[in-house]
Amino acid sequence: MATLNTKLLSAQQIMTDALKVSFRRNKRFKTKVQQVGADIKSSVTLLSSSLALASVEDEAAGIFPALPDRRQVLNGEQECLLGDKCAVGHGCPQSWADAVVHYENAARQDYPPALTSLGLCFLDGKGVVKDVNRAHELFQKAADAGDLNAVHQLGIMYQEGVPGSLTIRKDVDKAIALFEKAAKGGHYEAMNSLGFLYQHGDGPILADIEMAFDFYSKAAQMGFAKAQNNLGFLYFTGALDAQRRPDYFQAFSWFSKASARGNTSALYNMGVCYESGHGVDLNEELALRCYEQAVDMQHTNAMASAGYILLRRHEFARAAELLRRASERGSGDALFHLGQMYEHGMGVVSSDDTAFQYYQKASERGHVRAHVKVADCLFSGHGAPIDRVAAFRHYVHGAKAGIAEAENCVGIMLEEGLGTNRSVQEARTWYERAAERGFPAAIYNLGVLFENGKGVDVDVPKAFELYKRAALLGNVQAKMRLAQQEMSEQVSQAVNKTPVRRPPSDPISVLGDDRLS
Numbered sequence: 001m002a003t004l005n006t007k008l009l010s011a012q013q014i015m016t017d018a019l020k021v022s023f024r025r026n027k028r029f030k031t032k033v034q035q036v037g038a039d040i041k042s043s044v045t046l047l048s049s050s051l052a053l054a055s056v057e058d059e060a061a062g063i064f065p066a067l068p069d070r071r072q073v074l075n076g077e078q079e080c081l082l083g084d085k086c087a088v089g090h091g092c093p094q095s096w097a098d099a100v101v102h103y104e105n106a107a108r109q110d111y112p113p114a115l116t117s118l119g120l121c122f123l124d125g126k127g128v129v130k131d132v133n134r135a136h137e138l139f140q141k142a143a144d145a146g147d148l149n150a151v152h153q154l155g156i157m158y159q160e161g162v163p164g165s166l167t168i169r170k171d172v173d174k175a176i177a178l179f180e181k182a183a184k185g186g187h188y189e190a191m192n193s194l195g196f197l198y199q200h201g202d203g204p205i206l207a208d209i210e211m212a213f214d215f216y217s218k219a220a221q222m223g224f225a226k227a228q229n230n231l232g233f234l235y236f237t238g239a240l241d242a243q244r245r246p247d248y249f250q251a252f253s254w255f256s257k258a259s260a261r262g263n264t265s266a267l268y269n270m271g272v273c274y275e276s277g278h279g280v281d282l283n284e285e286l287a288l289r290c291y292e293q294a295v296d297m298q299h300t301n302a303m304a305s306a307g308y309i310l311l312r313r314h315e316f317a318r319a320a321e322l323l324r325r326a327s328e329r330g331s332g333d334a335l336f337h338l339g340q341m342y343e344h345g346m347g348v349v350s351s352d353d354t355a356f357q358y359y360q361k362a363s364e365r366g367h368v369r370a371h372v373k374v375a376d377c378l379f380s381g382h383g384a385p386i387d388r389v390a391a392f393r394h395y396v397h398g399a400k401a402g403i404a405e406a407e408n409c410v411g412i413m414l415e416e417g418l419g420t421n422r423s424v425q426e427a428r429t430w431y432e433r434a435a436e437r438g439f440p441a442a443i444y445n446l447g448v449l450f451e452n453g454k455g456v457d458v459d460v461p462k463a464f465e466l467y468k469r470a471a472l473l474g475n476v477q478a479k480m481r482l483a484q485q486e487m488s489e490q491v492s493q494a495v496n497k498t499p500v501r502r503p504p505s506d507p508i509s510v511l512g513d514d515r516l517s
Contacts, residue, residue: 175197
């Protein structure tokens with residue numbers, strides 16, 4: 001079964017490579033590629049028949065026509081096809097250098113797809129020395145000849161701009177004009193690029209989710225996996241709803257469609273849905289399976305997510321392996337989880353110093369919870385020298401990201417003047433933000449301000465309402481304060497119930513001085 005699964009995944013990879021080529025060949029292989037994709041998905045799901053595997057492998061191999069007789073004089077299309085085979089290593093050793101030779105032969109015959117493919121080689125430095133200006137020239141020549149892939153590539157270049165280039169500067173308006181030209185010709189990658197621009201906004205283009213949805217939908221309906229995944233993301237995040245309510249069922253549906261077409265990000269997103277129970281029954285086993293398949297396709301976030309599931313299962317060796325692989329590829333999540341492993345001694349020797357190093361690296365990659373961990377270390381001196389000023393800065397970073405724990409810590413440091421100027425009024429603001437998120441310690445700290453009149457008017461009833469809220473959420477300090485108050489009230493009641501006895505009269509006042517003489 002395992003061998004069958006491996007072979008099926010191999011066939012799926014052939015299909016994915018062919019699909020990439022089909023975008024450059026003006027959908028020449030689109031129908032066959034999509035049918036093979038459906039067959040592979042069915043076979044991977046069922047894993048029931050070696051005959052199904054044989055059928056899929058035959059179809060996958062048939063995506064590329066046979067090599068022509070090398071003694072023949074090849075036309076531009078044939079040379080370009082040979083270049084594609086060398087690029088993906090189908091029927092011959094994978095070699096970008098050989099691919100470039102065939103693309104150049106076809107380009108000399110002014111075959112537009114070859115001009116575009118050669119331009120991509122110069123753009124990425126594959127088989128040739130990277131030369132962005134040469135890539136631009138080839139794209140322009142192919143675009144002038146009507147190649148929509150080249151038109152789209154020119155749009156990408158103007159969308160991003162080329163640092164140091166005088167001819168290829170960022171020009172979003174020009175990029176949109178090129179994307180629209182390609183999209184009108186049915187180029188679904190260009191439709192997706194327009195969707196991305198309108199989803200995020202760029203320069204003169206304001207974000208417009210409805211426009212993004214329209215372009216993604218058009219490309220998705222044409223079977224473009226990246227657009228299907230992007231459409232799923234809009235549903236998952238609630239971007240399409242006025243109240244920002246997610247539609248997880250639609251999201252999972254689109255992720256599934258994109259995954260079936262070989263989109264690795266969509267496969268990862270399916271794992272997220274299974275792990276969280278969004279749009280599908282919660283199933284950690286299926287989540288891990290999706291992540292591991294995405295790991296096989298070198299998806300960094302999948303490495304981190306699979307590692308975290310294994311960490312929760314106490315499969316520390318495999319978890320550490322995946323997390324380290326992801327961290328080497330720049331994953332902030334992986335660095336953060338490695339920090340947790342060393343902080344708590346999970347499968348490794350506990351080390352505050354090593355934990356701090358991982359947390360610091362994760363914070364440098366924008367991981368907001370890592371900022372809070374770094375602040376904890378700097379505040380307490382665990383794993384790093386005490387530095388309250390730096391701790392405050394890291395807590396603020398986490399607080400601005402909406403982490404209640406960090407908001408409460410910023411409040412404490414402002415109230416006490418630790419690492420920053422003292423400001424009880426600002427402290428109250430941060431306590432209130434954390435309290436709105438239901439953070440027990442912040443609710444208690446807010447109560448202390450009202451009981452003692454620090455930065456606010458004294459309001460004891462409100463203070464004890466806050467203590468009760470915090471106590472219900474498990475805050476120990478609030479429980480102790482309520483217990484103290486209850487004991488104080490009991491003592492007061494006991495004193496009030498004790499009869500008042502008049503003390504005996506002073507004997508001097510009764511007897512008079514003369515009685516003592």
